[in-house]
Amino acid sequence: MATEITDSTAASDWGKADFEAIYNCPDPQRYFTTLQPLEYQIPQHGQAVFRAVTDALQRRRADRPPLGVIDLCCSYGVNAALLNHQLDLSDLYDRYAAHGPGAPQPHQLAEEDRTFFATRRRPDACRVIGLDAAEHAVGYGERVGLLDRGFAENLEHDEPSADLRKALADIDLITVTGGVGYITARTFAHLFDCVSSPPWVAAFVLRTVSYRPVSALLARAGLVTEKLSTRTFRQRRFADGEERRAAFTALAGHGLSTVGKEADGFYHADLYLSRPAADVAALPLSQLFPG
Structure with a gap:
């Protein structure tokens, strides 16, 4: 399915604090230790939304269990952990951010994590593929069993590998919880060139970032994009005053009120869901996410 790549570039300087150092460590401990004080919470919102979406998809595609999901900007497999296991984000904070000086070494933690997640896996777990440029983070997600397959590829700059193309052929759902802005329509175009039929796309997008280039590309691929109008979702607290000012400036540029x-001191994200028109007609957004 060929899709046109729009002329959009990754936002490398868009006012957010630089947390690059925590995204590609040998294990997730520094990631959670750094983000906990900022009340990073968007994966918890993602758990409820993605479970509702996968439940709806499973009912419509009962002939294709288990569902195939690709999580963009997957880091250590956090969304996969919350989607497929009996736990919530607070359990992950307790596990990774509470060790202090006695923290286990990455190989020891990975061994413990394999058992930790295996004993909490839901019987209706989806098959999750992780995509992220951070090779150590993706590798950790694979080693502990959160990601069925992990691909450390940057589709902003490179074509998908042959293995990634093969893995994406029958995917049902694309998820992302905040990576849009770092990734653009270019990544989505590469993904849609690999699929045999259009998957649903569930994306949390910071209000400081325009989703229009991505939704326009998805429309050309045959998907209708809807934005949940009843609420927004907190991502995390602003790291400092400079980050807050940059966010407010970006929002004013979009004509949005804070x-x-x-x-309230937090980044807020909108939820966008893209589906084929027939699926939109059969299951309105208000029924999928009541209240």
Whole structure:
């Protein structure tokens, strides 16, 4: 399925604090230790949304169990952990951010994690493919069993590998919880060139970032994109005043008010769901996410 790559570039300087050092460590401990004080919470919102979406997809595609999901900007497999296991984000904070000086070494933690997640796996678990440029993080997610397959590839700059193309052929759902801005329509175009039929796309997108280039590309691939209008979702606290000012400037540029949203000190994200028109008609967004 050929899709056109729009002329959009990754936002490498868009006002957010630089946390690059925590995204490609040998294990997730520094990631969670750094983000816990900022009340990073978007994966917890993702758990409820992605479970609702996968439940709906499973009902519509009962002939294809288990569902195939690709999580973009997957890091250590956090979304896969929350989607497929009996735990929540607070359990992951307790596990990775509470060790202090006695923290286990990465190989020891990985061994323990294999058992930890295996004993909590849900019987209706999806097959999750992880995609992220951070090779150590992706590798950890694979080693502990969170990712059925992991690909350390950067589709902003490179074509998908032959192995990734093969893995994506029958995917049902694409998920992302905040990576849009770092990745653009270019990554989505590469993904849609690999699929045999259009998957659903569930994306949490910071309000400081425009989703229009991605939704336009998805429309050309045959998907209707809807934004949940009833609420936004907190991502994390602003790291400092500079980050807050940059966010407010970006939001003003989009003509958006911060009242009741970013004025509370947190980044807020919108939820977008893209589906074929027939699926939109059969299951309105208000029924999928009531309240």
